[in-house]
Amino acid sequence: MRGQYQAGKIGDTEIEDYRKTEDVKPGSTTETYAALKLTIDNWRWAGVPFYLRTGKALGIKRTEVAIKFKQAPFAMFRDTPVDRLSQNYLVISVEPTEGITLQFNTKVPGPVISIDGVEMKFRYKDYFKAEPSTGYETLIYDCMIGDNILFQRADSVEAGWQAVQPFLDAWKKAGARGLEALQRRQRGASLRRRTAEARRPRLAEARLMVLNDNRKIVAVADPVALAKAAAERLLARIADNSDRVAICLTGGSSPKRLYELLGNEPYRSQIPWIACTGSSATNDLSRPPIP
Amino acid sequence: MDRVHWFIGDERFVAATDSLNNMRMARQAFLNRCAPLINIHPMATNAANPDEAARRYQAELKSFYGADSLDPARPLFDVVLMA
Numbered sequence: 001m002r003g004q005y006q007a008g009k010i011g012d013t014e015i016e017d018y019r020k021t022e023d024v025k026p027g028s029t030t031e032t033y034a035a036l037k038l039t040i041d042n043w044r045w046a047g048v049p050f051y052l053r054t055g056k057a058l059g060i061k062r063t064e065v066a067i068k069f070k071q072a073p074f075a076m077f078r079d080t081p082v083d084r085l086s087q088n089y090l091v092i093s094v095e096p097t098e099g100i101t102l103q104f105n106t107k108v109p110g111p112v113i114s115i116d117g118v119e120m121k122f123r124y125k126d127y128f129k130a131e132p133s134t135g136y137e138t139l140i141y142d143c144m145i146g147d148n149i150l151f152q153r154a155d156s157v158e159a160g161w162q163a164v165q166p167f168l169d170a171w172k173k174a175g176a177r178g179l180e181a182l183q184r185r186q187r188g189a190s191l192r193r194r195t196a197e198a199r200r201p202r203l204a205e206a207r208l209m210v211l212n213d214n215r216k217i218v219a220v221a222d223p224v225a226l227a228k229a230a231a232e233r234l235l236a237r238i239a240d241n242s243d244r245v246a247i248c249l250t251g252g253s254s255p256k257r258l259y260e261l262l263g264n265e266p267y268r269s270q271i272p273w274i275a276c277t278g279s280s281a282t283n284d285l286s287r288p289p290i291p
Numbered sequence: 292m293d294r295v296h297w298f299i300g301d302e303r304f305v306a307a308t309d310s311l312n313n314m315r316m317a318r319q320a321f322l323n324r325c326a327p328l329i330n331i332h333p334m335a336t337n338a339a340n341p342d343e344a345a346r347r348y349q350a351e352l353k354s355f356y357g358a359d360s361l362d363p364a365r366p367l368f369d370v371v372l373m374a
Contacts, residue, residue: 230372237370238295246355249299250372251313256320258372263321272294273325 002031005057015057032056063094086117098130099123227257234262235270293330296355297322298368301334304341312336 007017019026033055039045069088091101101121108114124130142150238245249255261267301313309315314322314333322331332351338344353359356367 234370234372241369243294245295245369246367247295247297248368248371249297249313249317251299251301251303251316255372256316259317259320259322263324268321268325271325 001035003033003055004028004030005032005055010057010059018057033058061096065092065094066090067092085115088117093123097123097125099125223254223257227255227261230255230258231261231267234258235267238271293327295326296330296332297326298332298352299334301336301344304334304336304344306336307333 005015005018007020008015018024018030018032019028024030034053036050036052038050038052040048040050067090069090071087072085085105087103088105089101089103091103093099093101099122101119103117103119105115106118108116139150142148234247238247249259262271297317299314299317303311303313305311307315312333314331318331332355335344335347338347352367361367
């Protein structure tokens with residue numbers, strides 16, 4: 001099932017019609033919500049449905065995997081019929097409250113035999129102080145150390161599109177009757193391979209050579225703090241190498257503050273210059289940098 | 292002899308005197324006052340074209356490094372800044 005949201009409210013926040021939002025075509029048929037029931041045709045997963053739901057502009061922001069356990073085939077206790085047992089779930093919460101919850105049944109204390117649902121809850125934030133992160137820090141760091149486990153591999157992206165594209169094609173071609181058409185076609189032949197290069201997402205397979213042995217990405221609050229952090233890092237690397245040191249600079253306006261710091265105290269005298277004289281005319285950090 | 296050498300990446304390929312020249316800004320900010328000329332390694336933006344400039348810079352880097360190929364155990368640069 002798929003859908004596209006219209007104007008409405010989330011709590012007190014007004015949400016604009018999807019087709020009226022900026023950069024969206026007024027006649028767009030792009031779905032903003034999808035719910036799928038999937039099955040895997042093999043011995044292990046027979047009879048286990050996979051429900052996938054995702055969408056934009058939903059009431060709550062939450063990412064989780066919920067595993068619902070099968071209903072017990074019989075009740076061990078008198079007066080507690082199977083259909084009165086609460087459902088047992090293992091919920092893996094990915095975002096925003098990372099953790100794991102196990103919902104199960106237990107006996108209600110007292111002389112009467114009665115079973116009820118309870119929760120066993122682990123939340124990361126109860127045990128660890130999480131550093132605020134944009135998410136990109138991890139990815140950029142992984143690029144630097146060449147760890148691609150969080151990146152899509154080409155064959156898995158291809159396989160994903162092979163599964164999804166026939167549905168998209170059929171919907172596009174036949175409108176509402178598309179799914180029936182697809183089902184008819186699938187009965188006879190296997191899924192047509194898709195070849196449209198244009199729809200393939202760009203693969204993130206960046207490799208950078210890291211010369212920073214600290215291998216740490218530092219987030220700082222503002223450009224001045226950034227320049228200071230970079231200057232200190234650079235001085236530390238110079239100090240690490242008692243031989244000839246090679247530093248590769250960069251252009252643009254971002255590093256200008258750093259360069260001005262390096263030309264002035266207290267940084268200047270820490271660089272092994274032979275002759276460095278005069279004070280900088282450009283040591284005023286409040287000036288806007290060269291664009 | 293100063294032991295710190297200053298290299299630079301250059302994607303703009305404009306004359307050394309152009310305000311958009313990458314090394315010009317670094318020179319004005321600190322290199323001109325402090326680093327000996329021989330330790331400043333700009334890209335030759337007076338070359339006929341970017342390919343030629345890149346070839347020359349490659350030769351300069353190899354000569355500085357003292358080998359034709361990189362040994363992962365011995366990096367060429369101690370620090371690489373990226374804007």
